[in-house]
Amino acid sequence: MQIDPRRSAAFMAAVDTGSLELAAAQLAITSSAISQRISALEQDFGTPLLVRSRPCRPTGPGTRLLQYLRRSTLLEAEFLAEMGMDEGPARVALAVNNDTLATWLLPVLGPILAAEELLVEFVLDNQGHTFALLEQGRVVACVSGEAAAMHGCTVSPLGQMRYRMVAATGFARHHFPNGFDRDSAQRAPVVVFDRKDSLQSAFLLKHFGLPEASYPFHYVPASDPYVQAIRIGMGYGLLPLEQCEALLRDGTMVDLTPHLHVDVPLYWHAWRIQPPRLERMGAALLKAARGVLLPLP
Numbered sequence: 001m002q003i004d005p006r007r008s009a010a011f012m013a014a015v016d017t018g019s020l021e022l023a024a025a026q027l028a029i030t031s032s033a034i035s036q037r038i039s040a041l042e043q044d045f046g047t048p049l050l051v052r053s054r055p056c057r058p059t060g061p062g063t064r065l066l067q068y069l070r071r072s073t074l075l076e077a078e079f080l081a082e083m084g085m086d087e088g089p090a091r092v093a094l095a096v097n098n099d100t101l102a103t104w105l106l107p108v109l110g111p112i113l114a115a116e117e118l119l120v121e122f123v124l125d126n127q128g129h130t131f132a133l134l135e136q137g138r139v140v141a142c143v144s145g146e147a148a149a150m151h152g153c154t155v156s157p158l159g160q161m162r163y164r165m166v167a168a169t170g171f172a173r174h175h176f177p178n179g180f181d182r183d184s185a186q187r188a189p190v191v192v193f194d195r196k197d198s199l200q201s202a203f204l205l206k207h208f209g210l211p212e213a214s215y216p217f218h219y220v221p222a223s224d225p226y227v228q229a230i231r232i233g234m235g236y237g238l239l240p241l242e243q244c245e246a247l248l249r250d251g252t253m254v255d256l257t258p259h260l261h262v263d264v265p266l267y268w269h270a271w272r273i274q275p276p277r278l279e280r281m282g283a284a285l286l287k288a289a290r291g292v293l294l295p296l297p
Contacts, residue, residue, distance in 0.1 A: 001044065008069055010037035011049060015066060015138070018055025058136065066137030067152075067271075074140065074275045091119040092278060095130035095142035098193065099161060100266065102223035103242040105143070108288040115284075116277045126196040127266065134269055141270035141282060149269065156268045156286050159293025163199060163262040166244050166253045167236035175236075180256040182208045186215050189235035194221040199238045203262055238262055265296055 013023035014034060024031040042049050049062035058066050074090055096105060101122060113120055123133055127145035134142045135150055149155035165180070175188035185208055190200050200217070204210040218235050220226045227243050230236060236256060247253040268289075270282050 003069075004037075004041065004044070007037045007041035007044070008065075010034045011041055011062070012066065012069055014038060014050055014056045015058055015062075020052070020056065023056075063135075063137050068137075070137055070140050071271055071274060074278060089117040089119045090275075090277065091121060092141070092281075093121045093123055093139040095123045095125060095133040095139040095144075097127035097130060097143060097145075098124055098223045099240050099243075100127070100143050103161070103240050104289070104292045108292060109285060112281050112284045112288070116281050118277060118281060126194075127264065128198075129196060131269060140274065140278060141268065144267055144269055145265060146269070147265065147267055152272055153269050154272050156282075157296045158266040158268050158286065158289040160263045160265045160296055162241045162294055163238040163264065164241060164244055164248070164255050165203065165236065165257045165260065166230060166239050166248065167256055168231055168233040169251060169254050171233040171236060172254045172256060176256060182210065185210060188215070190215060190217040191226060191229045191235040191237035192217045192219055193226055194219055199262060199264070203238060203260075207257070207260055263294065266293065 009027060010023060010033075013026045014020055017023045017026055020031045020034045020038075024034045027034070038050055045061065045065070047061045048059050049065060051057045051059060051062075070093070074092065101124065109120070112118075123130075123139055125133060127143065130139075130142040131144040131146040131150065133139050134144075134153065143158065147155065147157075167175070171188075176184050178184070185204060190204075192200055201212040204215070205212070216235075218229060220229045220234075223243075226237070227239060230239065231247065231252060244253055248255055266289075268282060268286055270278065274282075
């Protein structure tokens with residue numbers, strides 16, 4: 001059986017956009033046509049492929065189909081380029097965590113994408129959850145905190161990011177006049193990235209015995225506003241060294257626990273069978289990342 005390209009394109013668009021309406025707009029056809037093509041694809045395979053929820057999501061068989069379609073699309077683009085029939089740069093979807101994207105990744109990855117003639121779509125999630133996006137077929141590779149490889153994939157260590165528990169100088173003087181201790185930490189607000197962010201809670205529990213519900217906190221789910229929230233004194237929190245080193249140096253921020261830090265290991269996951277351009281991109285990314293990140297122990 002051959003997979004109908006129009007039906008598979010409708011399926012991928014529905015998953016990528018999260019709705020039949022947006023998929024229709026992307027492919028310049030009607031929502032009804034999108035639904036009909038996906039239904040026909042499901043009939044071809046004899047099983048449901050898409051849960052028509054908000055957002056749309058693939059079923060188990062749909063996930064496996066999506067994984068195949070992602071890789072076959074890239075392989076086709078690679079073949080056409082080799083045959084001199086290139087219709088333009090290939091697009092790759094990569095899952096990364098916010099702090100990685102906000103700090104070291106773009107300066108490292110930008111030249112690689114240009115050299116390999118690749119366009120990128122970043123899908124953002126916590127480093128503990130990017131792995132699931134690769135597993136679901138949403139992306140072709142990811143930066144993750146997961147050390148074990150998924151079936152059919154390879155994993156390579158990138159390095160680790162160091163985080164410091166910091167606060168604005170005025171905030172620290174007001175809330176921690178005698179230094180950072182358990183009692184003061186129960187009253188001072190923490191800045192947390194989002195509900196998946198466990199860095200702060202794990203740090204406070206491990207080193208100060210504070211469970212998550214024992215202190216006030218803000219949610220600020222964007223990297224630059226998160227830094228700004230700490231800088232203007234909304235609260236304190238863990239920041240990557242790349243984002244706070246200059247602010248610590250000029251006295252804008254202070255390190256509340258200079259004897260403590262958090263190192264977050266990062267790994268590169270990609271499908272074992274992938275186009276040569278993606279292989280070269282991954283190899284170059286690994287080499288460059290190891291020049292800017294701290295080595296894993």
